[in-house]
Amino acid sequence: MIIGTRKKSLLARVVFYLAVLQLFALLLFAGSIRLDILSPLEAFALTLRTALYGGIVLTILSLLVLIPVSRNKKVRGTAQVLLTLLIGIGLAGPVLYLQRTGGNVPPIHDITTDMENPPLFTVLQKERTERDNSLDYEGEPVANLQRAAYPHIQPLITTMPADQAYALALQCARDLDWRIALEDESTGRIEATDRTMWFRFIDDVVIMVSPEENGSRIDLRSVSRIGRSDLGANARRIAAFMALFDKKAAQPAS
Numbered sequence: 001m002i003i004g005t006r007k008k009s010l011l012a013r014v015v016f017y018l019a020v021l022q023l024f025a026l027l028l029f030a031g032s033i034r035l036d037i038l039s040p041l042e043a044f045a046l047t048l049r050t051a052l053y054g055g056i057v058l059t060i061l062s063l064l065v066l067i068p069v070s071r072n073k074k075v076r077g078t079a080q081v082l083l084t085l086l087i088g089i090g091l092a093g094p095v096l097y098l099q100r101t102g103g104n105v106p107p108i109h110d111i112t113t114d115m116e117n118p119p120l121f122t123v124l125q126k127e128r129t130e131r132d133n134s135l136d137y138e139g140e141p142v143a144n145l146q147r148a149a150y151p152h153i154q155p156l157i158t159t160m161p162a163d164q165a166y167a168l169a170l171q172c173a174r175d176l177d178w179r180i181a182l183e184d185e186s187t188g189r190i191e192a193t194d195r196t197m198w199f200r201f202i203d204d205v206v207i208m209v210s211p212e213e214n215g216s217r218i219d220l221r222s223v224s225r226i227g228r229s230d231l232g233a234n235a236r237r238i239a240a241f242m243a244l245f246d247k248k249a250a251q252p253a254s
Contacts, residue, residue: 011065012077012084015058019087022054033200040199041226047199048095055092062088103231106145109133109224111234113155115143119208119221123182124191128204132225135204150235156242158249159215162188166209169218172244176237178205194222196233201226203234207241218245 029047032038038046062085070078097103110133112118118137125135146153158165166185173180178192188209193202201224208219220241222234 007075008080009065009069009072009075009077012069012075012080015061015065015084016080018061019058019084022050022058022091023087025050025054030198040196040201044199044201048098051091052095055088055090055095058084058088059092102229105229105232106149107229108142108145109227109230109234110137110142110221111146111150111153111223111230111238112137112219112221113153113238114219114221115146119189119206119219121191121204121206121223122189124193124204124206127181127193128225133223133227135223146235153235153238156218156220156245157212157215158218158245160249162209162211162216165216165218166190168245168248169207169209172241172248173205173207175244176241194237201233203230203237205237
């Protein structure tokens with residue numbers, strides 16, 4: 001029988017504080033992007049390395065500490081070590097999964113609803129540097145990968161006349177917080193940029209509204225500026241736009 005309050009294990013506290021320090025570092029990387037200290041790509045690379053190697057170290061240390069702490073009846077800290085173990089697995093696991101599977105998405109960064117005649121950019125190409133991805137569409141190799149992974153990405157057909165569809169498309173882009181770089185109703189063109197939520201990667205978007213016999217057709221193209229794989233971000237962006245457009249189109253006119 002143990003009399004009195006058991007002391008918390010020093011080993012349990014040390015490994016837990018290491019976990020807290022790593023989580024703080026990950027938040028620091030994200031904050032440094034918004035302060036223009038690190039570029040999105042630099043922060044992304046640091047985050048992956050820290051999460052992978054730091055998570056592995058935490059997992060190993062937690063397992064080594066867990067046995068003596070759980071067996072020592074004079075100290076407490078088993079729950080804290082288990083929490084640290086979960087943090088380590090939670091950090092390293094997703095990175096290992098990403099390395100092994102590529103996120104279960106194809107290694108492409110250019111998604112469009114029209115793979116035969118993808119919409120062209122006219123102004124945003126001037127904002128790209130030589131280090132950025134090209135805006136030249138890579139043709140059937142990319143199109144085949146897109147068809148297999150994102151069969152739902154199709155042109156949006158509406159019964160709205162082109163002028164109404166254009167106005168609604170522009171409103172949807174604004175509601176999604178895209179930065180509008182060009183709006184030209186005479187050609188039905190909208191160009192905009194969007195940023196991913198965590199790492200703030202910049203992606204370029206072009207929307208083309210074309211008149212059809214019984215309404216109009218809307219095509220989109222979303223292209224990442226950097227990175228071979230967008231991890232599905234561009235397809236999600238186009239799908240979000242289409243869902244919002246359909247939702248607004250279905251609402252009764254006020």
